[in-house]
Amino acid sequence: MSPQSKPRKKKQGKAPGRRPENNSPYGALLESAAVLRSESWLLADAWASELYATLWLAGSGHSPLIEALAAMNDPAALTALRALSGVGAADVRAEAFAAAETVAARGVAEPSWYSPGAEFEFREAFLVTNLLGDVEVVAITQDRAESLETVLFMRQPVLGATAIELFATPDEGTIALLEDMIASTPDAFRNEITPLSATDVYDRVWPDVEQFWADGPDEEAEEGLIGSEDVRHPVQLIALADARVSALVPKEYEIPTVSPERTDEVVEAFLVSEHGIADVEVARAFARIFAGAAVEQNRDPVVYGPASLTAVLILNVAAKVHVSDADLALLPEIVRAWAYFTVDARDLPREEARAAWDEELPTVLAEFSEAYADPELAAERDGQFR
Template identity: 90%
Template sequence: MSPQSKSRKKKQGKAPGRRPENNSPYGALLESAAALRSESWLLADAWASELYATLWLAGSGHAPLIDALAAMDDPAALTALRALSGVGSAEHRTAAFEAAETVAARGAAEPSWYVPGIEPDFRDAYLVTNLLGDVEVVAFTQERAGVGETVLFMRQPVLGATAIELFATPDEGTKALLEDMIASTPDAFRDEITPLSATGVYDRVWPDVVQFWEDGPDEEAEEGLMGDEDVRHPVQLIALADARVSVLVPTEYEIPVISPERTDEVVAAFLASEHGIADVEAARAFAEIVVGAAVEQNRDPVVYGPASLTAVLILNVAARLHVSDADLALLPEIVRAWAYFTVDARDLPRDEARAAWDEEMPTVLAEFSEAYADPELAAERDGQFR
């Protein structure tokens, strides 16, 4: 989900003119890069990120393309290298930059948007969530050569990034994008926009970038890149996000880790709450699972919503643990009690948040039941619920 209003922003799309040439394996790429020469740095970065994703999905590697472009005396090759030097890992950016310097030294003309020595500087960032915190939107703006550029992450705890968008920051500022998003999707988000620091953005989003690369390509990633343009997938801008997020903090910065003691603290608080469960040991076993999963993911264990709770029920219970029939019968009551506990622990609007959980709970339990009945997951279980 991304902002829908078109009055304040311009979405960056694919570069125009990708007609292949017959005389070079890089003909189509060079023609596409040539079309970028008089465009914007923002569009060049989006183009380079998509190219990076294509190479990643194909498994062809980054180095052969960089080496080929470095050997060309062509302004289009220099444009491609300048664009590629702004996306991907620090190692890949450096390789593209050094190759670009080599081509430039031979006299190739620079693209109109390129300014030597300019790096994106953090301007501001904001967070928007839905009521139960299962969907987060992190929008952060960096300024480069006097131009504001906003990267918008939509993410879910446990699942990571579900969409990434890039915008030319409107004159009204970063908050204007989020105000448009909230207004255009009634009831989807809380009407609260919370400021974030650069480290606050990094702490939330960098693990998603790492998780994305570690999980590897999938069919949805390929469809998101090669299919209908309306299909958005993080693969399109993940290389750009990698570069933009990594420069938010010093190289020696480390994300704060949630203390293991938080597990005992939250489990005790849950058992002391008005959970109404007669079998306290079953309640304890469940709490230890969901709290432990959150701490392992470096998330505060009371920050659960329907999607994140469903994911943990499937990944940490259905796929790992044998649950007796008696405990399976108790789980709906325990899951609901846990959900209500997280509402109070986070000081959410109690009636509204509980009603939201009540609406989603049948789906949460049905998806868990379906997963628990899956023979493939059953074969993987090697532990006990209690």
């Protein structure tokens, strides 16, 4: 779900490269870096982030490349190192920065966009969601060397980042960028733009960054780098996101956690709501799975939408516990009751939100049923529902 932008907000892409003219293993890289010298820091960051991702997917590490570039008296090598010092994990950024300083000390010319000592300063951030709240866009605008840049994180609770986009912030501001996105994707988002603090952004997005690196590469990630321009994958800008998001808070900052007591609180609130289920113990057991899974993911249990509910049904029920046929027969009724409960608990527009759930629930239940019948998942189940 990539936001569309008008011409005034031209999205930065990767710099064009030329065929290498020598036999150096870094010939193509140096030629593409040379093009960046007169471009922008924003474009250099996007280029470096894709390079970082390529090295990560290849499993080759960053140090060999950084060491090779540090040995060159080449402006393109210095450009590559300056770009690499702005993306990825802190230790890699520090290694690239130290290597760049070594090359610059030999009198090699800096790229035109480089400003010594420039750091990101938080300016503003906003949240846009769909009606049921499990598709989010987090926009963060930061200032570097008097240039405003905006990163859009498209994400889903449980599933994490689904796409990342980078923009030079339009003169009209971040809100104008989001208004264009909302207008260009009718019915995809609520027409509400909520301000976020720097810590709000970090709390939401940093776990996605960590989850991405922990999960490791997959076929979609590789296709995101080598496929057509129509294929977008967060692997392309995840290294950039790592650096930008980590700059939002002090090193000692810790993300607040949802109290385990919230599980019992929400389960009891569900059971006294108008769920209309005769077998209260089955309702309690399913509700405890839904609420407990959210708390384990450090989410409030009432923040559910179709994507997050489907994910929890598959990951926490189909893949983990055996459920009797009698209890499975009650699942559709309980899932609908839970969905309606979350609408009221979050004060969403009741009729509109319930209608949205009614439209999505057949798909949610069909995907769960398919997963529960999967022999591979059945073989993994080692627990009992109740």
